[in-house]
Amino acid sequence: MSAEGLRVTVWNENIHERIAGSVPAELYPDGMHSVIADALRARLDSDAVIRVATMEEPEHGLSAESVDATDVLLWWGHADHDGVDDFVVDRVHRAVLGGMGLIVLHSAHHSKIFRRLMGTTCALRWRNDGERELVWSVAPDHSIARGIDEPLMIERHEMYGEPFDIPNPDELVFISSFAGGEVFRSGATWRRGHGRVFFFSPGDQEYPVYHHSGVQQVLANGVLWAAPTRRTRPGEALECPRAWYDS
Amino acid sequence: MSAEGLRVTVWNENIHERIAGSVPAELYPDGMHSVIADALRARLDSDAVIRVATMEEPEHGLSAESVDATDVLLWWGHADHDGVDDFVVDRVHRAVLGGMGLIVLHSAHHSKIFRRLMGTTCALRWRNDGERELVWSVAPDHSIARGIDEPLMIERHEMYGEPFDIPNPDELVFISSFAGGEVFRSGATWRRGHGRVFFFSPGDQEYPVYHHSGVQQVLANGVLWAAPTRRTRPGEALECPRAWYDS
Amino acid sequence: MSAEGLRVTVWNENIHERIAGSVPAELYPDGMHSVIADALRARLDSDAVIRVATMEEPEHGLSAESVDATDVLLWWGHADHDGVDDFVVDRVHRAVLGGMGLIVLHSAHHSKIFRRLMGTTCALRWRNDGERELVWSVAPDHSIARGIDEPLMIERHEMYGEPFDIPNPDELVFISSFAGGEVFRSGATWRRGHGRVFFFSPGDQEYPVYHHSGVQQVLANGVLWAAPTRRTRPGEALECPRAWYDS
Amino acid sequence: MSAEGLRVTVWNENIHERIAGSVPAELYPDGMHSVIADALRARLDSDAVIRVATMEEPEHGLSAESVDATDVLLWWGHADHDGVDDFVVDRVHRAVLGGMGLIVLHSAHHSKIFRRLMGTTCALRWRNDGERELVWSVAPDHSIARGIDEPLMIERHEMYGEPFDIPNPDELVFISSFAGGEVFRSGATWRRGHGRVFFFSPGDQEYPVYHHSGVQQVLANGVLWAAPTRRTRPGEALECPRAWYDS
Numbered sequence: 001m002s003a004e005g006l007r008v009t010v011w012n013e014n015i016h017e018r019i020a021g022s023v024p025a026e027l028y029p030d031g032m033h034s035v036i037a038d039a040l041r042a043r044l045d046s047d048a049v050i051r052v053a054t055m056e057e058p059e060h061g062l063s064a065e066s067v068d069a070t071d072v073l074l075w076w077g078h079a080d081h082d083g084v085d086d087f088v089v090d091r092v093h094r095a096v097l098g099g100m101g102l103i104v105l106h107s108a109h110h111s112k113i114f115r116r117l118m119g120t121t122c123a124l125r126w127r128n129d130g131e132r133e134l135v136w137s138v139a140p141d142h143s144i145a146r147g148i149d150e151p152l153m154i155e156r157h158e159m160y161g162e163p164f165d166i167p168n169p170d171e172l173v174f175i176s177s178f179a180g181g182e183v184f185r186s187g188a189t190w191r192r193g194h195g196r197v198f199f200f201s202p203g204d205q206e207y208p209v210y211h212h213s214g215v216q217q218v219l220a221n222g223v224l225w226a227a228p229t230r231r232t233r234p235g236e237a238l239e240c241p242r243a244w245y246d247s
Numbered sequence: 248m249s250a251e252g253l254r255v256t257v258w259n260e261n262i263h264e265r266i267a268g269s270v271p272a273e274l275y276p277d278g279m280h281s282v283i284a285d286a287l288r289a290r291l292d293s294d295a296v297i298r299v300a301t302m303e304e305p306e307h308g309l310s311a312e313s314v315d316a317t318d319v320l321l322w323w324g325h326a327d328h329d330g331v332d333d334f335v336v337d338r339v340h341r342a343v344l345g346g347m348g349l350i351v352l353h354s355a356h357h358s359k360i361f362r363r364l365m366g367t368t369c370a371l372r373w374r375n376d377g378e379r380e381l382v383w384s385v386a387p388d389h390s391i392a393r394g395i396d397e398p399l400m401i402e403r404h405e406m407y408g409e410p411f412d413i414p415n416p417d418e419l420v421f422i423s424s425f426a427g428g429e430v431f432r433s434g435a436t437w438r439r440g441h442g443r444v445f446f447f448s449p450g451d452q453e454y455p456v457y458h459h460s461g462v463q464q465v466l467a468n469g470v471l472w473a474a475p476t477r478r479t480r481p482g483e484a485l486e487c488p489r490a491w492y493d494s
Numbered sequence: 495m496s497a498e499g500l501r502v503t504v505w506n507e508n509i510h511e512r513i514a515g516s517v518p519a520e521l522y523p524d525g526m527h528s529v530i531a532d533a534l535r536a537r538l539d540s541d542a543v544i545r546v547a548t549m550e551e552p553e554h555g556l557s558a559e560s561v562d563a564t565d566v567l568l569w570w571g572h573a574d575h576d577g578v579d580d581f582v583v584d585r586v587h588r589a590v591l592g593g594m595g596l597i598v599l600h601s602a603h604h605s606k607i608f609r610r611l612m613g614t615t616c617a618l619r620w621r622n623d624g625e626r627e628l629v630w631s632v633a634p635d636h637s638i639a640r641g642i643d644e645p646l647m648i649e650r651h652e653m654y655g656e657p658f659d660i661p662n663p664d665e666l667v668f669i670s671s672f673a674g675g676e677v678f679r680s681g682a683t684w685r686r687g688h689g690r691v692f693f694f695s696p697g698d699q700e701y702p703v704y705h706h707s708g709v710q711q712v713l714a715n716g717v718l719w720a721a722p723t724r725r726t727r728p729g730e731a732l733e734c735p736r737a738w739y740d741s
Numbered sequence: 742m743s744a745e746g747l748r749v750t751v752w753n754e755n756i757h758e759r760i761a762g763s764v765p766a767e768l769y770p771d772g773m774h775s776v777i778a779d780a781l782r783a784r785l786d787s788d789a790v791i792r793v794a795t796m797e798e799p800e801h802g803l804s805a806e807s808v809d810a811t812d813v814l815l816w817w818g819h820a821d822h823d824g825v826d827d828f829v830v831d832r833v834h835r836a837v838l839g840g841m842g843l844i845v846l847h848s849a850h851h852s853k854i855f856r857r858l859m860g861t862t863c864a865l866r867w868r869n870d871g872e873r874e875l876v877w878s879v880a881p882d883h884s885i886a887r888g889i890d891e892p893l894m895i896e897r898h899e900m901y902g903e904p905f906d907i908p909n910p911d912e913l914v915f916i917s918s919f920a921g922g923e924v925f926r927s928g929a930t931w932r933r934g935h936g937r938v939f940f941f942s943p944g945d946q947e948y949p950v951y952h953h954s955g956v957q958q959v960l961a962n963g964v965l966w967a968a969p970t971r972r973t974r975p976g977e978a979l980e981c982p983r984a985w986y987d988s
Contacts, residue, residue, distance in 0.1 A: 097367060097368055097412070099635075116366060117366040118366055119363060119364040119365055119366045119439055120344060120439050120440050121344055121440060132922070134922045134923075134924075136902075136903050136923070136924050137903070137904065138903050138904060138905070138924075138926065139685075140688075140904050141593075141685070141688050141723055143723065146723065150904075151922070161877075162877050162878070162879050162916065163878065163879060163881050163891075164879070165344070165440055167414060167437065167438070167439060168417055168438065168913075170415055172909075172913070175903065175916060175924045175926075176924070177918040177919075177922050177923065177924045178918075179922075181873075181875045181892070181918050181920075182875075182877070182918065183875075183877050183879075183916045183917070183918045183924050185879065185916075190414065191414070191415065191633075191635070192366055192367050192414060193367050193368060193412055194634075194635050229635055229637065229640065346882075379675070381675045381676075381677075383655075383656050383676070383677050384656070384657065385656050385657060385658070385677075385679065386932075387657050387935075388840075388932070388935050388970055390970065393970065397657075398675070408630075409630050409631070409632050409669065410631065410632060410634050410644075411632070415666075419662075419666070422656065422669055422677045422679075423677070424671040424672075424675050424676065424677045425671075426675075428626075428628045428645070428671050428673075429628075429630070429671065430628075430630050430632075430669045430670070430671045430677050432632065432669075438880075438882070441881075441882050476882055476884065476887065591861060591862055591906070610860060611860040612860055613857060613858040613859055613860045613933055614838060614933055614934050615838055615934060659838070659934055661908060661931065661932070661933060662911055662932065664909055684908065685908070685909065686860055686861050686908060687861050687862060687906055
C-alpha cells in the first residue's frame with residue numbers, strides 16, 4: 001500500500017520524558033512520540049496524516065472518533081501499563097480486529113493491548129547495561145526490512161532476551177544479538193482478525209534509539225506494511241461486518 | 248507422552264442436557280462430560296485419572312486445587328459463556344500458560360478462555376440443518392490423526408464454516424466439508440506459553456457426536472498430544488517459574 | 495506492488511489443446527495460455543507486458559534472456575512433465591530463488607519445477623467427474639483473495655483432494671470443497687529464496703475454468719502478489735547476489 | 742516415541758578425519774560418526790541399534806537394505822558433497838518422504854539431500870575464527886530442547902550467520918549468537934512427506950563439538966523427535982503407499 005492519505009496515530013504514555021532532568025527528558029524534550037511522528041512525516045508521502053496521542057489526554061487521546069480515523073496506531077508504554085483504561089483497550093482491540101494496523105514498540109510488549117492480542121504473558125529476559133544491539137534480518141525480502149542495513153546497529157541499548165513468551169509469529173523479520181551474548185526475536189508480525197500487528201523491540205527511553213535513521217526507516221516500513229487493505233468512511237471503515245464480528 | 252498417571256478434567260457447562268425432554272437430554276442423560284469421560288477412560292491407560300467438572304459447582308468445579316491437579320482440561324460450553332466467572336478464566340488461563348493442556352470443543356470457540364488465548368473474536372459462519380460433515384486430515388502423520396478414518400464421517404451435524412476468525416494455527420490437522428458445500432478448519436493446534444491448545448469442532452449438543460468412535464479417538468489422541476512435558480508436584484507443577492512469568 | 499512495467503510470461507505445455515476435436519481444443523482453440531494472457535492484459539495496468547511461451551519452442555520458450563526478462567512466470571503442464579528439459583528447470587529454479595515470482599497452475603503440481611521447489615512428491619487424490627468445486631478463502635484479507643466471491647464457484651471440475659503432499663504453506667489462502675465431499679488446499683503460498691510461489695489448483699483442461707471471471711481475477715491478484723520487490727536491469731535483475739547464492 | 746528398537750544410522754563423509762596430522766584427525770581419530778554413535782548409544786535405550794556408514798563404502802554404506810532398516814539417519818558432509826552419488830540421494834530422499842527421520846548436521850546444510858528437501862540454496866554467511874557460540878532455545882518446551890542448558894555454550898566454533906536461505910521452518914527451536922555479533926537459526930525442523938527433518942548447525946570438524954555433552958543430548962533428543970510414527974517391516978516400512986507416492 002502506498003502512504004496516500006494514510007492516517008497514522010503515534011501513542012505514547014509520555015511519563016519518563018516529563019521527569020525534569022531525566023535522561024529521557026533530555027533525549028526527547030517533546031516526548032518520544034514527537035520524534036517518531038516527525039520521522040514518519042519525513043519518510044512517508046506528504047499526504048499521510050500523522051497525529052500524536054498521549055496518556056494524559058481524555059480517553060488517553062483515543063476517543064472513538066480518533067480511533068475510527070486511524071489506519072495505523074503505534075504504541076509506546078512502560079511505566080504505567082495498568083493506568084490505561086480497559087474501555088480504551090477494548091476499543092483499540094476491536095479496531096485492530098476490524099483492520100487497523102498496530103505497531104507495538106519496545107516495553108509495550110507488556111502493554112494490555114499486546115497481551116490481549118497475543119494471549120500470552122509476553123514476558124522476556126532483560127538487562128539494562130547499555131550494550132550494543134545488532135538487528136539482523138532473517139527475511140531480507142520482507143517489505144519491513146527494505147533498505148535497512150544488515151545489520152542495523154544500535155550502539156547502546158537495553159538487552160531483551162529469549163525466551164520471549166509470544167505465540168509463534170506469522171513472520172519473523174528480525175533477530176537481535178547483544179554484546180552480552182543474548183538473542184531476541186526483535187521484529188515479528190501477526191495477523192489478528194482483519195488487522196496486522198508488528199512488534200519491534202528497539203526503543204528504550206534511556207537511549208536515543210528513535211533518533212536512529214535505520215530505526216526510523218523500520219517504523220515507516222512497518223506503517224506501510226500494517227496499513228489496512230480495506231478503508232471506507234470513518235465510523236464504518238474499521239469495524240468488522242456485524243455478521244463476522246457478532247455471530 | 249504416555250497416559251501414565253495423566254490427570255484429565257472434562258469440563259462442561261451442562262445446561263442443554265438438563266432441560267427435560269430436550270434432544271441433548273435424551274442423547275446425554277448424564278451430560279456430555281460423562282460420555283466423554285467414559286470414552287477417555289476406555290481409550291487411555293488404566294492409570295490415567297479422568298475427572299469431570301461442571302458450571303453449577305462452586306468455582307465451576309475448577310478450584311485452584313483442581314486446576315493444579317489437572318494435566319489436560321477439555322472445555323465444552325455454549326449457552327452461557329458469560330456466566331463463567333472471570334477469576335476462573337484467569338486461573339485456567341494462567342494454568343495453560345504454565346503448561347496445562349487445553350482441548351476446546353465445538354461451540355466453546357466462543358468461550359472466554361479460547362478467545363482470551365487466541366486474541367481474536369473466534370467468530371465463524373454456521374447453519375444448523377443436520378447435514379453430513381466429513382473430517383479430512385491434512386496432517387496424516389500428526390499424532391492427533393493417528394488411527395482416524397480418512398475421512399471421519401459424521402452423519403448429521405451443525406455446519407461451521409469459514410472464515411473462522413482465529414490466529415494462524417501452528418498446526419492444521421483437520422479440514423471439514425459439509426453437505427452444503429462449506430469448508431472449515433475443524434482441527435487445529437496452537438502453543439501458548441508452556442501450554443498446548445487443540446480446537447476440535449465436532450460436538451453439537453443436538454447430535455450424538457460424542458458417541459462416535461472416531462470422535463472419541465480424536466479426543467483421546469488430543470489429550471495425549473496436549474499433555475505437558477513438565478509435570479512436578481501439585482501446586483507447583485503447572486506454574487511458570489516466577490522469573491519467566493513475572494518479569 | 496503495482497503492475498507498472500511488470501513483465502509476465504504465461505508458460506503452457508500446450509499439448510491437449512492441439513489435439514483436433516478434443517474438448518480442450520474446443521474450449522481453448524489458441525491454447526490456455528492465450529486466454530490467461532488476455533485475462534491478465536485486461537486486468538493489469540496497461541503498461542504490464544504479458545508474453546506467452548510454450549513447450550514446443552526452442553528451450554521451451556524460456557531462453558536465458560526470456561527468463562531474465564520475466565518478473566512473474568505462470569506454469570501450466572500435465573501431459574508431459576518429463577519432456578521439460580532439466581537445464582530449463584534449473585534456469586527457472588535459479589530465477590525463482592533470485593526473486594522471480596512463480597504461479598503454479600492445476601496439474602503443474604506434478605511439474606518438475608514445483609516438485610523441485612517443494613522437495614516433496616506433491617501428490618494428491620483426484621477424480622474427474624465434472625463436479626462442482628467451491629473455493630473458499632480462509633485469509634480474506636490476503637491480497638490474492640481481494641475481490642473474489644466467497645465462495646468462488648466452479649460449476650464442473652476435476653476433484654483434487656487431501657492429503658496433498660506439500661510442505662506446510664507459508665500462507666493458506668483458499669480451501670476448496672467438492673460435491674463429492676472432498677476438501678483441498680487449493681490456494682497456498684511459499685517463499686523460496688528471494689522468490690514467491692503461489693499454487694492455485696483450479697484449471698483442468700476439460701472445463702472452461704480459465705474463462706471464469708473469478709479465476710482470472712485470482713490469477714491477476716497472484717501476479718501482483720508474486721512480483722519481486724527488487725527489480726534491476728535484465729540479466730542482473732533476478733540473480734542472487736553472488737555472495738548470497740554461491741557461498 | 743521411545744527409543745525402543747529404534748534403528749539409527751550415522752552417516753559421515755569421513756574425509757577430514759582421515760588426513761594424518763590434521764586437527765579433525767586428532768579430535769576424532771575414528772571419525773566424527775564414531776563419537777556421535779557412541780553418544781547416542783549412551784543416551785538412548787539399550788535396545789536402540791546405532792550403526793555407522795561412510796562415503797567410501799559401496800553405495801556410501803546406504804544400500805537399499807540399509808536405508809530400509811533405518812528409522813533415523815544423521816548426515817555429516819562438507820568436503821565432497823558432489824561426490825555423493827545421485828542414486829543414493831534419490832534413495833534417501835524417497836525414504837524421508839516415506840517416513841524416515843533425517844538429522845542434518847553443520848556443513849551438511851549444503852549437502853545434496855538437504856538442498857533437495859528444502860528446494861533452496863541453503864546458503865549462509867560464515868567466518869571461521871574459533872569464536873564462542875551461544876545456542877539459545879526459543880521453544881523451551883520442544884522435546885529437542887529438553888534438558889539443554891540455556892544457553893548451550895560452545896567455547897570455540899565456526900560462525901554461521903543469517904541470512905540462511907531456507908524455507909520458513911515449521912518449528913524454530915534454537916537461535917545462536919556468536920562473539921562477533923552474528924545470529925543464526927541453528928536448530929529448525931520441517932516436515933517433508935511422512936518424514937521429519939531436523940537441522941542442527943553446531944559441529945565443525947576443527948573443534949571438539951561432538952564431544953560436548955549438551956550437543957550430544959540435542960542429537961539424542963533429535964533422534965527421538967525424528968523417529969517415524971509408522972514402522973512396519975523392512976522393505977515396506979518406510980515406503981509411501983503407492984497410491985500416495987505415485988498418483
